[in-house]
Amino acid sequence: xxxxxxxQLGNKTLSFETGRFAKQADGAVMARYADTMVLATVVAPKExxxxxxxFPLQVExxxxxxxxxxxxxxxxxxxxxxxxxxVLSARLIDRPIRPMFPEGYHNETQIIVSVYSSxxxxxxxxxxxxxxxxxxxxxxxxxxEPIAEVRIGRVNGTLxxxxxxxxxxxxxMDVTLAGTDDSIVMVxxxxxxxxxxxxxxxxxxxxxxxxxxxxxxxELAGEVKVQKRSVxxxxxxxxxxxxxxxxxADKIRSAVNTVLTKDERSNSNAAIETExxxxxxxxxPEQESVIKQILHDIEKYEMREMILSKKKRLDGRSLKDIRxxxxxxxxxxxxxxxxxxxxxxxxxxxxxxxxxxxxEQMLDGLLPKTTRRFMLHYNFPPFSxxxxxxxxxxxxxxxxxxxxxxxxxNIMPDEKDFPYTVRIVSDILESNGSSSMATVCAxxxxxxxxxxxxxxxxxxxxxxxxxxxxxxxxxSDILGNEDHLGDMDFKVAGTRDGITAxxxxxxxxxxxxxxxxxxxxxxxxxxxxxxxxxxxxISAPRSDLSQYAPRLTTLKIPxxxxxxxxxxxxxxxxNIVKESGAEINVEDDGTIIIAATSKDASEKARQMIGRxxxxxxxxxxxxxxxxxxxxxxxxxxxxxxxxxxxxxxQLDIKRIEKVADFVKVGDVMVVKLMEIDDKGRLNxxxxxxxxxxxxxxxxxxxx
Numbered sequence: 001x002x003x004x005x006x007x008q009l010g011n012k013t014l015s016f017e018t019g020r021f022a023k024q025a026d027g028a029v030m031a032r033y034a035d036t037m038v039l040a041t042v043v044a045p046k047e048x049x050x051x052x053x054x055f056p057l058q059v060e061x062x063x064x065x066x067x068x069x070x071x072x073x074x075x076x077x078x079x080x081x082x083x084x085x086x087v088l089s090a091r092l093i094d095r096p097i098r099p100m101f102p103e104g105y106h107n108e109t110q111i112i113v114s115v116y117s118s119x120x121x122x123x124x125x126x127x128x129x130x131x132x133x134x135x136x137x138x139x140x141x142x143x144x145e146p147i148a149e150v151r152i153g154r155v156n157g158t159l160x161x162x163x164x165x166x167x168x169x170x171x172x173m174d175v176t177l178a179g180t181d182d183s184i185v186m187v188x189x190x191x192x193x194x195x196x197x198x199x200x201x202x203x204x205x206x207x208x209x210x211x212x213x214x215x216x217x218x219e220l221a222g223e224v225k226v227q228k229r230s231v232x233x234x235x236x237x238x239x240x241x242x243x244x245x246x247x248x249a250d251k252i253r254s255a256v257n258t259v260l261t262k263d264e265r266s267n268s269n270a271a272i273e274t275e276x277x278x279x280x281x282x283x284x285p286e287q288e289s290v291i292k293q294i295l296h297d298i299e300k301y302e303m304r305e306m307i308l309s310k311k312k313r314l315d316g317r318s319l320k321d322i323r324x325x326x327x328x329x330x331x332x333x334x335x336x337x338x339x340x341x342x343x344x345x346x347x348x349x350x351x352x353x354x355x356x357x358x359x360e361q362m363l364d365g366l367l368p369k370t371t372r373r374f375m376l377h378y379n380f381p382p383f384s385x386x387x388x389x390x391x392x393x394x395x396x397x398x399x400x401x402x403x404x405x406x407x408x409x410n411i412m413p414d415e416k417d418f419p420y421t422v423r424i425v426s427d428i429l430e431s432n433g434s435s436s437m438a439t440v441c442a443x444x445x446x447x448x449x450x451x452x453x454x455x456x457x458x459x460x461x462x463x464x465x466x467x468x469x470x471x472x473x474x475x476s477d478i479l480g481n482e483d484h485l486g487d488m489d490f491k492v493a494g495t496r497d498g499i500t501a502x503x504x505x506x507x508x509x510x511x512x513x514x515x516x517x518x519x520x521x522x523x524x525x526x527x528x529x530x531x532x533x534x535x536x537x538i539s540a541p542r543s544d545l546s547q548y549a550p551r552l553t554t555l556k557i558p559x560x561x562x563x564x565x566x567x568x569x570x571x572x573x574x575n576i577v578k579e580s581g582a583e584i585n586v587e588d589d590g591t592i593i594i595a596a597t598s599k600d601a602s603e604k605a606r607q608m609i610g611r612x613x614x615x616x617x618x619x620x621x622x623x624x625x626x627x628x629x630x631x632x633x634x635x636x637x638x639x640x641x642x643x644x645x646x647x648x649x650q651l652d653i654k655r656i657e658k659v660a661d662f663v664k665v666g667d668v669m670v671v672k673l674m675e676i677d678d679k680g681r682l683n684x685x686x687x688x689x690x691x692x693x694x695x696x697x698x699x700x701x702x703x
Contacts, residue, residue, distance in 0.1 A: 005220045007212055009033070010161045012122075014213065016134045016220050027139030029220075031131035033162065035119035037067075040131035041112050042139045046229070048106040053289060056108040057098055061090040061128055067118040068366040085365055087398045089113075089125035093132050095505050096147045096178035096186040104233035105142055111135070118366045121164040126151050129178060130213055137221040140229045145509070146221075147185055148213030149178040152206040154198075159205045165367070173198070177206040181214050183510020187490075190406035193498030196520040204513065236294065240284055244294045248276050252295070256302040259316040262345050262432045262480070263386070269299065300485045308471045314481055315344070320522060322461075322477045322529050327537045329449040336546040337450020341442035343477070343530075345432035350442035352450040354549045355421035356595040357585040374412050376405035376424040378439055384431040385480075400436040401426070407440045407460055407493035407501035413453045419552055419593055422452060433479040434462030440493045440501075445534060450549070451542040458500060459530035460493030463519045467508065474518050476526045487511075492523040496531055550583070553602050555592040557613045562586060564641055565612050572612055572640065580605035612640040616682055618673050621689055626667045634663050636671060636684060644682025646671055653690050 006015035012034045022028035025041040049056075063086055065072045065079060072079055082090070093113060101109075113128035129149035136143035153163035153171035160167055168174055175189035184203060191198075255268045273295055277288060284291070306312055311319055323344030332338040337352035360371040378401030382389035404426065412422065424446060426439035437460030444458040464478035465488030475482055483489050488511065490504040504516075545551070557565065565586065566573050573584055582596035582605035592609060596602040616622075616638065624636035624646075633647040646669075648656050656662050663669070671684040672692075 003220060003223050005216050005223075007216050009209060009212065012162070014127075014130075014216070016131070016216060018134075018138055018220065018224060025135075025139075026141065027135035027137070027226075029131050029134040029138065030116075031127050031134065032117075033127045034122050035117060036115075036122045036124050036127060037117035038124050038128045038131050039114050039116055040128060040135040042109065042132070042135045042141060044107045044109040044139070044141050046107070049108065052106040052108075053293070055098070055101055055106055057094065057101070058108075058110045059090050059094040059097070059113070059132070060111070061086050061093060061113045061115075061125070063115045063118075063124070063366050065366070067115045068120060070366070073364060083365060084398050084402070085363075087395050088402055089128060091395060091399050092125050092149065092176060092178075092186075092188065093129045096129065096149060097132060097136070097143075099185065099507050099509060100143060100145060100147060100180075102142050102231050102233075105231045107141075109141060115366065120367060121166070122162060123151065123165070124366075126162065126176060130217075134217045134220055137217050138224040138226055140226055142228055142231050144228065145180055146214045146217040147178055147180055148210040148217070149176065149186075150206050150209045150213070151176050152189075152202045154202065159202060161206065161209045173202060175199075175202050175206065177203055177210065179207055179210045180510050181211055183512065184504075184516060185506060185510055187502060187504040187516075188403075189503075190410065190501045191499055192410050193495055193500060195498055196517075196524060199499060199502065199520060200513065200517055203516065236290060237284075237287075240280075240287060240290065241294060243280060243283070244276055244291055245298065247279055248272050248295055249298055251275075252298050253302045256299065256306055256314065257312075260314070265314070265481070269295075303481065303485050304466045304468065307466045307473050307475070308468060311473065313475065314479055319473055320476045320525065322526055325530065325533045327445060327534065329445060329538060334548055335450075336549040337446045337448075337452070339442045339445035339449055341438055341445060342430075343434075343438055343441075344479075345430055346435055346438050347428070347430040348426045348435065348438040348442040349429055350424060350426045350439065350446045352443075352446040352452065353423045353425075354450065354452075354545065355423065356550060356552070356583050357419070357421065357593060358583065359421040359423075373415065373421045374405070374409050375422070376408065376426070376439070376443060377401050378404060378436065379425070379427045380431070380435065381427070384428045384435075400439070403436050403491065403501055403503050404439040404443060404460070404493075408443050408447070408454075408458055410500055411455045411458055411495065413455065418453055419554065420452075420550075422447075431480065433483060434460075434477065434491065436460070437462050437491055437493065441530060441534060445538060448538045448541045451545040453541050456495040456497070457531050457534050457539070458493060458495055459527050459534060460491060460501070461523050461526040461530065463490040463492065463523050463526075464488055465490070465506070465511070465515065465519070467511070467515070472515060472518075474515065474522055476522055488519075490516075490519050490523070492520060492527065494527055496528065548597065550595040550597055551599070551602055553594040553596075553606060555594070555606065555609060557590045557592060557609070559588075559590045561613045562588075562590060565592075565609060567612075567641075576605055576608045576612075580608060584609075608640075614639055616642055616644075616673055616676065618676060621670055621672045622684075624669055624671045624684065626663050626665050626669070629660050629663065629665060631659065634659060636669070638671065638673070638682070638684065642682070644671075644673070644684045646684045646686055650674075650685035650687045653687055653694075 002019035004017040015032045017030045027042040115124045126149040133146045152175040153160045155170045173191040178186040326342045328340040335351045424443045428435045440460035447454045464475035464482045464486045466473045488506045493501045581601040585593040594605045622638035624638045628635040637643045672688045675683040
């Protein structure tokens with residue numbers, strides 16, 4: 001049975017349809033918004049794996065190039081590994097859906113969202129999240145409350161739901177909001193230094209659309225009428241629970257209330273765990289995993305209770321305190337800029353590299369090809385948390401790097417003022433909470449250290465939450481344990497004048513606007529504190545670039561001279577690069593950018609370009625090279641690619657009988673341009689130059 005539901009959202013129609021596509025999946029929904037369409041499917045085995053103690057949810061988002069009428073580039077001509085855009089879109093779907101499953105549900109669940117039609121105006125990522133939720137609602141998975149996701153923009157002060165790509169270019173914010181009927185589940189976005197009040201207004205506006213989409217999903221599920229599977233939560237043996245508590249509860253409470261470093265706390269917990277496992281091994285065989293879970297739950301309870309009742313945290317700070325910050329600049333002598341930013345036990349070593357137009361990244365996907373001149377890459381090696389593991393770039397690295405990049409990119413100088421390609425690399429050397437926000441701070445500092453005219457300093461802070469009923473504590477600058485055992489991770493980055501990027505994830509089924517308002521205001525206080533620390537070290541870009549950075553010289557030539565500069569098959573431009581050692585980039589509007597690490601190379605390239613693009617001027621003298629000899633004169637080249645005739649009568653003051661006896665190919669002479677005739681031919685004279693020199697010699701010299 002085909003079931004279809006639709007509503008008007010803004011000036012476009014949003015629809016969900018099931019029963020036509022992928023009928024063997026547990027749930028399948030084709031969602032359409034304008035002419036963008038995505039298919040979301042859900043499959044989950046009926047039984048959990050016996051050894052599973054977590055929820056194995058896998059969310060995949062894939063863009064079919066055919067959706068935009070394109071054929072993939074490259075040799076294989078088929079879609080390959082997911083792009084960063086696809087990874088980030090999958091994260092936008094995964095993060096709001098994951099906390100909506102009940103605790104104790106450990107069945108492997110796979111959600112695949114495929115883009116089958118793209119109208120090149122409406123992004124499919126938020127539509128994919130709505131489709132995934134709708135597919136879960138009509139499956140038998142224990143997903144009883146829908147979520148919906150929308151994008152919010154603001155153009156000329158007017159808020160817009162799901163703005164088009166063109167509208168986003170004009171918007172001062174790009175906010176992705178996911179929520180349920182009565183709460184916010186996830187927020188992510190970037191903005192051009194907007195206020196905390198503007199953020200809250202956008203979230204409230206977007207939540208109105210979220211409610212409508214959730215209602216539409218409930219209508220769809222109500223008509224499909226699928227019986228949801230029950231979730232059997234394992235019951236812990238009360239006697240085992242009591243025995244573990246009797247041995248460990250006081251010790252864990254004492255450890256939680258003692259200020260310890262990350263290593264000290266880890267060692268303390270390991271010692272308690274070993275003691276309990278040893279004491280109970282004989283009485284409760286094969287219950288090791290259950291005992292570890294009980295110990296984890298005791299620690300979680302004690303930490304949360306300490307925060308809520310005493311307003312005290314694991315490292316002794318109050319709810320609003322920021323950990324100690326240290327900053328060092330220019331540690332790496334051959335990089336173009338570098339910064340070591342350490343906050344508590346989190347440390348980022350960040351480098352900044354300047355490149356040219358040729359270093360821009362080309363982006364090819366469903367949308368037309370574009371380039372990216374500012375890049376930020378984030379690396380999280382396993383040693384940063386004292387572990388051994390594989391090196392690689394996973395979804396976490398892509399997501400954290402993207403958030404830090406969004407925090408900085410709108411504060412970067414305009415290309416016309418600073419025509420460099422800029423790459424920032426953040427290597428996390430230590431981690432105990434919010435390494436992405438450490439990357440924002442370190443990135444801002446490295447840009448200043450490298451002389452990049454960043455408009456303002458940018459800092460970021462991560463906020464946490466502990467909520468038990470009506471008792472609520474919002475934490476500034478959270479630790480790793482506070483993130484793991486808490487209810488929220490809310491990152492906010494910006495300048496003194498406003499917010500530039502933000503991201504919120506929660507582990508409970510939603511939070512109120514009042515909590516979000518408290519978090520953003522408290523985040524502002526922490527951000528300003530960090531900016532003071534950063535500005536005390538460096539408050540403006542250095543006056544000059546690194547001696548190892550390329551120097552850019554910009555020229556402008558007539559558009560009709562571009563072909564002459566490049567030459568046949570690129571011959572001329574290649575010759576300039578080879579002879580000067582500089583890198584040359586030619587824009588369609590005639591702008592020439594010369595990149596060189598030495599002044600001599602830059603000047604030589606500039607002179608060579610000038611000669612090629614110079615227009616011959618009547619009355620001007622030139623050093624000319626003989627290219628061809630004829631009976632009636634010699635053809636000479638006065639500028640690259642520009643030749644003219646020196647008639648036999650103009651070769652010398654005296655009469656020349658035979659041209660070949662007077663000059664040879666390759667000879668160099670000084671000539672004067674006498675005329676450019678109506679056919680564009682250049683008539684040159686050596687005789688005129690000789691006469692002028694002779695007259696000069698005959699003029700009496702006076703002291």
